[in-house]
Amino acid sequence: MSRALYQILEWITRFAYINVLWVLFTLAGGILFGLFPATIAMFSLVRQWLRGNSDSPVLKSFWQYYKSEFFKSNFLGLFIYGISFIFIFNIFFLYANMGELLTWTTAPLLAGMLLFIMLLFYLFPTYVHFDLSIAQTFKNALLMMFVSPVHTVFIFVSLLAFYFIVYVIPALGFVFGASFYCFITVWFSLDVFKRIAEKKTR
Structure with missing residues (x-):
């Protein structure tokens, strides 16, 4: 029992630390240029942990991933920033010009935003799991999203449950917000990757 409790506390500490x-x-990185290298470093470490490699020094490994992926991850970030800007600009434009009709006229836009959010669930796990170009990363993440709707639902449910917990205990969001999101998406994505690989071997 004490051994299990020790392991639970160790993992809690790890996720708080990486957050x-x-x-x-x-x-x-000035937020704008530091967000994506830091995110990729976090996803890379969590992927290692979930694959059984939890012995490497956290800070040293994080810094190595951060440095090595700085430029490529920011290139990925440019696409994400660009797509996000398009969605945000269109929402504000429609709101400014249509007012109360916003909820009815933006259905396709909101559907596109939803698809984009689901794509992000698999984008970072795909980036750290495969050695692909940015275009191939988007393509494979999109494929994962469409071939694994059940996993996508589980990710939604898990994150929604965490949201309600954070709503009750806001401090948990500051301590585990990013790392919990990372853990959930990587955990389910690794299962998707495994299933697809098994199908290919058959």
Whole structure:
């Protein structure tokens, strides 16, 4: 029992620590240029942990991923920033010109935003799991999203449950927000990757 409790506390500490590192390294890159290298570093470490490699020093590994993926991850970030800007611009434009009709006239736009959010569930796990170009990363993440609707639903449900917990205990959002999102998406994505690989071997 004490052994199990120790392991639980160790994992809790790890995820709190990596969440702090994610915040610090994001700030170190001026937020705009630090967000995606820090995110990729966090996803890379969590992927290692879930695959059984949890012995490497956290800070050293995080810094190595951050440095090595700085430019490529920011290139990925440019696409995400661009797509996000298009959605946000269109919402504000429609709201400014149509007012109360917004909810009826933006159905396709909101559907596109939903698809984009679901794509993000698989985008970072795909990036850290495969050695692909940015275009191939988007393509494969999109494929994962469409071939694994059940996993996508589980991700939604898990994140929604965490949202309600954070609503009751806001401090948990500051301590585990990014790392919990990372853990959930990587955990389910690894199962998707495994299933697809097994189908290919058959």
